[in-house]
Amino acid sequence: MIKDTILMTGATSFLGRRFLAYLSKQKVDVFATASGENKNLKIQKMNFLFPEEVKETISRARSSVIYHIGGLVNLSRDYEVYKNCLEINTIGTLNLLESLRDYPPKKFVFISTEEIYGNSNIPYTEESKVDPPSGYSISKLAAERLCMIYAKEFKFQLIIARIGTMYGPGDxxxxxxxxxxxxxxxxxxxxxxxxxxxxDYVFIDDVVEALIRIKEATFNNGVNIINISGGxxxxxxxxxxxxxxxxxxxxxxxxxxxxxxxxxxxxWLLDIHKASKLLNWQPKxxxxxxxxxxxxxxxxx
The missing domain is CATH 3.90.25.10 (UDP-galactose 4-epimerase, domain 1)
Known part of the structure; x- marks a missing residue:
């Protein structure tokens, strides 16, 4: 049975910590996970690279909404970085998606990046050509595509949030x-x-507000890509x-x-009109x- 809860990966990341703190203040039931050891007893350890560990965690959580924030962010042009990004961001996401086979959520929110657009014409719209210039952005684009495949197969609603350059307290x-x-x-x-x-810089609390609105919003399409940034x-x-x-x-x-x-x-410059229309959101x-x-x-x- 699917529960009316949120599962969050990457709960100890910059965005994850800020988002989790907000949800906790609002008394929202959150099943928070992170790949490494941490002192917060409310955060469960889940390593994407171990499919059985991921499957067992998903089985316990059975959440109706999943925010997949976890992953490796590194824009360096380096073989080892490319390899690690593909393993963690792409294969790790694949392991997470496969674990949803028995417990598909109602809504799956995948955190992606503005860098996917690369050298496309600005401002980037959600329909702009993707031109990832790094191992990191390639790994995120591949993960996006996997999310789309599984969303169609398991019939859950997918929202891909392509986020600008985040900054703020706690970075x-x-x-x-x-x-x-x-x-x-x-x-x-x-x-x-x-x-x-x-x-295109975006303040961390504005991103958190957008993620909350994604949970509350109604979408007509099964797969939705939304730019979130300062504009x-x-x-x-x-x-x-x-x-x-x-x-x-x-x-x-x-x-x-x-x-x-x-x-x-x-x-890099993101067109955020779609976020304004679908989420009634603007960076404040x-x-x-x-x-x-x-x-x-x-x-x-």
Whole structure:
């Protein structure tokens, strides 16, 4: 019997932790999972690469809504990264989907990425050509396609959320914006690439709001792709200027010290009209307000 609960993978990720905290405050019944060991007793260990472990977890959860947030995010152009992304993001997703054979959910939400669009014309709509430039985005696109196949076979509703460049309080320290913020707070030198490429940034709490609305929304189609992002693009130089201002930093910034990633587009920009129409959702947080909150968060750490 399917239960009126949410199953979440990747509960210890940046997005997973923020989303789980919100759901817990709302007293929503969540079966949260993560691949590694953690101190939170409410989060169950589930490694995607072990099919029997995944199947046993799904059998216990039997949730009506699944948010598949878990996976590996790494945009590096490197053989080992490509291999790990394909194993975790693609094969891992396949193992999860196959485990749903006996307990298919009503709704399956797959968290994907803006990078899938690659060098397509901007702004990217959900119908834009996909042109993944990295092992990571290739692995996510392959996982999307697998989700579509299983959604049709098991007759569950699939929502693929292609999300922009997330940032905000709680972000992992190894990611670019937190690295810049920490160095700015400590008045240390900041070495970057050209800083000219533009990205479509979206504040973490706006993404959480969109995910909630996906659960509540009614969709006419069995398979739905929805862009979730800020709807505006900013150069890294603009982001750095704002961070330095909010941190009151004396850091010196040197551009052109780090090479650009191979094949990466000059600008990512998502068209979010579909999210507005289907979810009645718009990002609420300006880039300035979002970065101010993020700088304040890292100042207090």
């Amino acid at each position: 992992r320290i190894h990611r670019l914006i937190p690295q810049i913020i920490v160095r700015a707070i400590n008045n240390k030198q900041i070495d970057l690439n050209s800083g000219l490429k533009k990205r 505006r693009s900013y150069s890294l130089r603009k982001i750095v200027d704002l961070i330095l201002s909010f941190a009151k930093s004396k850091s010196k910034v040197f551009y052109g010290q780090i090479p650009e990633r191979l094949g990466e587009a000059d600008e 947080t300006t880039i300035g307000e979002g970065l101010r909150q993020t700088v304040d968060y890292f100042k207090k750490r």
